[in-house]
Amino acid sequence: MNLFANGTLDTPLGLLLALVVGSGFGFWLERAGFGSSRKLTAIFYLQDFAVLKVMFSAMVTAAIGLQLLAATGHVDLGALYVPESIVWPQAVGGLVFGAGFVVGGWCPGTAAVGLASGKLDALVFLVGAGLGSLAFAALQPFVGDFLHAGTCAIGSLPQALGVSPALGAAVLAAVALAAFVGATKVERIMHKRNP
Template sequence: MATLIIGFLIGCAFGAILYMGGATSYRRILGTLLLKDMWIIKLMMTAIGVGSLGIYLLDMGGLANMSVKPAYLWGIAAGGAIFGIGWAVAGYCPGTCVVGSAEGKKDAIFTLLGALAGAFLFSLAFPFLESTLIQPANFGAVTLESLLGINGIYIALPFSIALLFLAFFVLKDRYD
């Protein structure tokens, strides 16, 4: 039960950061999709940079257990296309539609309902998709760590530094 409460609180904190960062603002989202407003990109680069280093440090300290899922090439390609089209059409990604729904934005609520309906339909189609789309392109758990034969912290550290450097010192937009 404590794990669920901690997860809920972390989710609330993440949602608050998305809200305060303007990630549910139509103006910001449109600017991001047009590559004119880098604020949300900077927000995400910061989250990925801190998160990737943090998860490796937690794993090294025995406080997390990383488990890499298999790489299903066609499933990843289809999921990426659906994600991108959905974000362009709705103006929300999965995290921001939940935050926008919590704000009471009707378009976000409909986006969230559509996402839930899509997840339900996917669960019904999964047995068919598994045999035709997922398993034929199963490459197993592929990581840079395993490909390069080095500890992941040596990848995460420069990756995180590079993302944070880009977010804070390189990316500029009309609002900076």
């Protein structure tokens, strides 16, 4: 089943399944502690690397799962919706988004979970994000060309580097493991200094 490929994402069945997927998403975000903006921003003060650990574990789990399912013929990677790589607007968007993350304390998904836990600052952040979307509409005529800058025919990183996607997923897992070891060391040092 692939509702995107069938063009049935926005049918009642698609909306229901998206609701189910979203519930799982919200559940695990909250279990991880991401309904707390202080916990989310603690990584930027080197106090708590849960953001890095959770994000990298999730990315690696899904990346390896997708490669295994594709290798055994259970999923056609070519039929999935792939977020397009347009590197220049994504670099600029990432910088602006990151500023919003540390100043506002949330990202859109975690703010939903924060709101569900009763945080008023999460609601205000979501209102701000809505206003930001409308501000983008005003900016759009001036940056329209830039929004398509840097497609450079590069989709995935393994493709751009000329290696197999399976090797790419394995390298991602190795980088994640190294980051987990490093992050845990930094956490220990910071807690000793500042218990």
